[in-house]
Amino acid sequence: MRVLLVAFASLLALVGCEQSRQQVHLSGPTMGTSYNIKYISQDGLPSSDVVQAEVDRLLEEVNDQMSTYRPDSELSLFNQSTDLEPFEVSPQTALVVKEAIRLNGLTQGALDVTVGPLVNLWGFGPEARRDKVPSEEKLAARKAMTGIEHLSTEGNFIRKDIPDLYVDLSTIAKGWGVDVLAEYLNELGVADYMVEVGGEMRLKGLNRESIPWRIAIEKPTAEERSIQEIIEPGDMAVATSGDYRNYFERNGVRYSHIIDPQTGMPINNRVVSVTVIHPSSMTADGLATGLMVMGEEAGMAVAELENIPAMMIIKTDEGFVERVSSAYKSYQN
Template identity: 60%
Template sequence: MRKIFLTIGLLISSLLVLESCKQTPKQMHLTGSTMGTYYSVKFLNNVVLPRIEEVHTEIDKRLALVNTHMSTYRKTSELSLFNQHKDRSPFRVSVDTAEVINEALRINKISNGALDVTVGPLVNLWGFGPEERPDRVPSDELIAQRRAMTGIRHLSVDGNNLIKTNPDLYVDLSSIAKGFGVDVIASYLTELGLKNYLVEIGGELKLKGMNAESQPWRIAIEKPNNAQQTIQEIIAPGDMAMATSGNYKNYFEVDGIRYSHIINPATAKPINHRMVSVTIVDKSCMTADGFSTAFMVMGPEDALVVANDEAIAAFFIVKTDTGFTEIASDAFKKYLLY
């Protein structure tokens, strides 16, 4: 009899183990601050991991390294030291910084100069950097002075060395570094063996696998409405990254005229067309981040031509006299759910 009880007990234990294996893995959620914004990391804990505190610490460590390399707010970062470098001699940087600047240079060419990571002095002049926001539009003289400090033609990369031919050149990677940070954390989660995750830094995303309901991740594109958060579209990016740029939140007004934080390198002034939001889907969040800014600068007509020519998945929200209209590139249409 005792043997029978033992056998039954073993069978019950085995069934419980099998049942526990069928249970949906627990979704973990880690948050924190980085690059002047927030980060959010969600993943299904379906592999053997280090303690969750160790994972959280490692995420913070890797994001801190990105800031150490590329922040313009840290005077001792690689990028800040390069900006202080006043001669043409090569300035050695990390592999990561060189990679991000190389991608910025590539996107600059594809976008016909729309993405220019040297426009930081102009961004600051217009009050969207560390300088105080102006109470009037900057004069043409001030704009010309700052413009003389810009120009991506003065910037090049040779291996891990940065070279500038204008001693006053100032590089700001805020239009692409968040996306790179997302890629860094996504790569770390993949290293851990995780197959289902969502990484977000300030609205830039990278996704893989399924959510806690065993469904593909779905992402809402926000309607450009300052009064309340509403949804314009819902998309299913799959195992891809996604970045959005817009000009409907960060701006100031003078004499009834709205000035966007996005500066057109060709005019040295804020953009003034009707595009209000750009969303890009790409394998690389760094690339998506850069193109979302570039296309915001270009405007809907020119951006759509480039997106279709280069098979870039791009989604535009454009203001009309009666509301908003949507424009999707050919490569983006497969992500739309409705």
């Protein structure tokens, strides 16, 4: 589950309501979650009904391409196939898989979209069985079915070199959906917007009060919803990965939905959430998960090396501690 990000129209009543620009708000269900779009009305745009119809169509297209919950999606058909020959997919699916492979290298293997069999084994995927902790034998069998090195792309083809390889793009597909919608609004000429799908966001321009969009990042607590901090990302995307709501407990041990590809086990470090800022929501989405898997020291080292704006919230005996990369500091208020 992604941490909820909330767009603030304004933190202070700087202008009267009569001076506010007209804002259009569209929302609906998608990808097992919801989307929200806010944009400022301007001359020459289609009606909001026309925009929403196209938004819904575009999101359905993403689901038809990359959902693991739809048995006839492109990705599901690839996963069901045991053929080792190149498998043709849409240019969009090929692009997302290619980016996932790139991010795997950047995060030193931490982001791995082939861990689907392990996610399912632990009860966090389409199989949805959180009845018990899997045995070492089952864990080893599923782990043998994974590995990004078994996945490749060439043009509009993706290929596996082991028959049981299973690709799950859930760590990056919501971000891709945000990018698809943002690019549609760009094509329409929309100057000011906020697009959000399942907590992943992309922003452009100014809000209805003609000030930059401000984003509230949620504190990583399951008991209540409160604000950790507020940032001003500008014309960027924001994604947050957290493990404090999607988990299960057995015999006093908490098991996160985020899987470490190296161990095949849920992650076991002190990082409870990671927020990343990037021009692409897809890339921010994948990086947030990858850095979280890496943990505090290794993840922050990569963020510094690659100049990634990233914030980690770390659980300590004294409470939560915030740690940010150098590139992130300019976005803090």
